[in-house]
Amino acid sequence: xxxxxxxxxxxxxxxxxxxxxxxxxxxxxxxxxxxxxxxxxxxxxxxxxxxxxxxxxxxxxxxxxxxxxxxxxxx
Numbered sequence: 001x002x003x004x005x006x007x008x009x010x011x012x013x014x015x016x017x018x019x020x021x022x023x024x025x026x027x028x029x030x031x032x033x034x035x036x037x038x039x040x041x042x043x044x045x046x047x048x049x050x051x052x053x054x055x056x057x058x059x060x061x062x063x064x065x066x067x068x069x070x071x072x073x074x075x
Contacts, residue, residue, distance in 0.1 A: 055070055055071075058070045
């Protein structure tokens with residue numbers, strides 16, 4: 001085989017392996033969304049439900065509600 005044929009054969013093999021890299025703008029958008037998601041997750045995980053804390057407060061002698069008034073269940 002001719003040397004030119006061999007080098008052109010390898011050149012075509014090497015050019016078919018082109019990688020599609022993200023641009024810096026696309027990469028920064030991805031990082032920004034990851035940060036937003038993590039901050040949102042951190043905020044939501046720190047919230048506590050109000051119901052378990054409100055019920056004892058309303059039933060205390062300070063507010064003077066009955067259990068039927070708080071729960072909405074009669075008898």
